[in-house]
Amino acid sequence: ISKVNEIANGYKNLVKSKLGMSSEKDEEIFKARRSICNLCEYRSALDRCLKCGCPLGAKTRSLDSDNFCPNKYW
Numbered sequence: 001i002s003k004v005n006e007i008a009n010g011y012k013n014l015v016k017s018k019l020g021m022s023s024e025k026d027e028e029i030f031k032a033r034r035s036i037c038n039l040c041e042y043r044s045a046l047d048r049c050l051k052c053g054c055p056l057g058a059k060t061r062s063l064d065s066d067n068f069c070p071n072k073y074w
Helices: 003-018 024-039
Strands: none
């Protein structure tokens, strides 16, 4: 899967979350990933991963199989 599709999936899940349409299980995954990224030394001031360049708001919410932290933190 391409990085573009991965990020699009993440933004789709963000919208679902804002509309109250995402599952509790998915929300737990998103929150756990986000907690890890918030403490990571590769998180930029603009909320991007400095390793892969992805916006963290979308990357942490993508459930595509290829989506993972480049440092393998999650």
